[in-house]
Amino acid sequence: MRWFAVFAVVALLLAAVVFGMSRQQGVSEVPVLQSEYERLWVNGDGTVTAELYAKPFQARRGDGWVPIDTTLTIRADGLIAPQAAAADVMFSPGGAGPLVRLADMSLTWPAPLPRPVIAGDTATYAEVMAGVDLVLTARPAGFSLTVVVKTPDADVREIRLDTSRMKAGPNGSVTAGEVSGGPVRTVDAAGRASTAVRTVRPGGLTIRPAKPQQWTRYPVQIGQEFSADKLSWMVVGQSVHGDGYVSQWRPPGTATAGLAGEYDYRAYFEVTSQPVHGKQVRAATLRIPTCEDVEAWHVGGFGPATTWTTTEYRELIGVTDCGELDVTALMSRAATERWLRISVAFAARKDQQAAEFSAPLVEVQYK
Template identity: 30%
Template structure:
């Protein structure tokens, strides 16, 4: 048995084994057949860049497109679409796995797009300190179908349908400089990015991304600086993992890592949400959790405390 997030095998002894993921691993194509998600980017004959397998039909900008062309487009359900328009001409992209880099879209600024299962991440990489001493502000035209853009109270941008249901969003962005932790390789200096939305006409809006000038132009800032807004079609990240961090009030569920323990003076905890419907009323005889670890502030063996909330009427043996 297969679903978007799981694969189940029947065992010879009458039990079943389910491999459940926190994010989709497959999707159904137009003919209703299951296809594996493959975020590896490839360039088509028309110059458009797209993942080899993506449930949202994600497409990235084509080479040498003129200003005003689409540089990222993804569906948010049937009849709903969000397109990010390029205010500059796009050069030939450099592809590396899930990432496409468009060099020098502005003097000293690269645009790097990273395919995600739920959408895409867009990084504006400011390669050196602005010579004019002015922090950049990006105004990105958005074109929507079946959706209207609005700003949430926490600063995130939401896309709602005719019934005011949130279908996709741009969480509050982050930015960081080139200083990284020697143990985890994670950014040391981070800050939130101010975003706003300007309505132009039905189906058209402008996303304004305004990095904090004081933070960006601080003499201690180490370049390049990366400014990171992310688009996701999962408004609440209901099937995705997340971590929380003391002293940071914003949504961190769009990040690509999990953190646990002490990170300097902050405390971090991670939450993983697995679909549990298939386990309802079942006897679970054994369970294993697999994680990739790529960084830690210490190599000393540390106990990891796991707390599981199982569906009602489920027994663990």
């Protein structure tokens, strides 16, 4: 292994020299190391600049990298897959066989499937049961599965799926190898949430929706997210009346911090800190794409059942200035103590309108 270490050091030094020359000559900057979550450059002064993302932002394509694109396409083998994703996910073109595959997990509908209608990142399998559609939506590192109960006549008492390697996890989650799934979410057309019971058995998964009430409005959507994402994020809402909360594990779309409807929301994200282990951090900036003032808190680990009353709030990092915040001290501690990840919660300031933003990133310069 010694020769490999020597080779790696020489390669990095050569990259630094070439990079410095290219900057002097006006050549485009090229990262010396990349992954789905990070990009690293060697600067002309020998320091390294790293962009660390809270969600996958690019995917490997051949020998290069391309931006994440979850638009579905039909592959040469007939399977349906996103254009560019951070994890291998494939949807059924209809008929028998697995409904969806993600990494080494598969889910199979217990009957032959109709040919799906594809629109953007979504495949809809109509009438898989009388009055019921099945919808798969591609995500950057996974997919969401939604059963749409269109009318009360559908009378869906349970939903069964055949699955491989799945087992129940903590706090309402499920796991299958590197894949994890959050709690089942049931929402009616008026936005009212209800609880579904999920049972994992050898080779199968069963979801039993809550019994419809007089106030239930159709269609009702029953679904959950499955992801092979190496990092986690979630949104938690506390009722302004103090009588409950909602928890959304890896939800699609943007994050929310602040009052929206009858809930006050906070957003939680993880960012890797492994690239700075043992390094001297010169500067670090956290960025979220919003100009609302948002509080950022360093928090303990979080999971599908986290609420902000169960969150370990370690310290207030600060308040963003048009989406930016100096986190040099925090990243320096992460480098010295070799934290694997940094967990941050975002909250709106008192009496401020809700802020909506996509995933944050941290830009770090280190030696």
